[in-house]
Amino acid sequence: MSMNSRAPGRQLAVATVVATVTALGYMYIAGVQTKKEEGPASMYKESKGLNSNTSDSRMNSADVRQTVQGERKP
Numbered sequence: 001m002s003m004n005s006r007a008p009g010r011q012l013a014v015a016t017v018v019a020t021v022t023a024l025g026y027m028y029i030a031g032v033q034t035k036k037e038e039g040p041a042s043m044y045k046e047s048k049g050l051n052s053n054t055s056d057s058r059m060n061s062a063d064v065r066q067t068v069q070g071e072r073k074p
Contacts, residue, residue, distance in 0.1 A: 059067065
């Protein structure tokens with residue numbers, strides 16, 4: 001009985017490809033759902049409701065923490 005030494009390596013390669021494609025597919029679907037729920041907002045552009053003084057890009061870490069915890073409105 002001879003054993004093919006490449007079989008375990010091939011199975012591992014196939015499992016790795018399947019896991020990678022599954023993860024990428026999940027990330028794509030999650031991104032599409034997030035865009036659908038959150039809209040086209042971008043953290044790199046100011047939204048219409050914020051000006052340069054109230055933009056979240058101008059917040060320091062304490063302001064961000066207060067906003068996330070609901071203690072402060074942006």
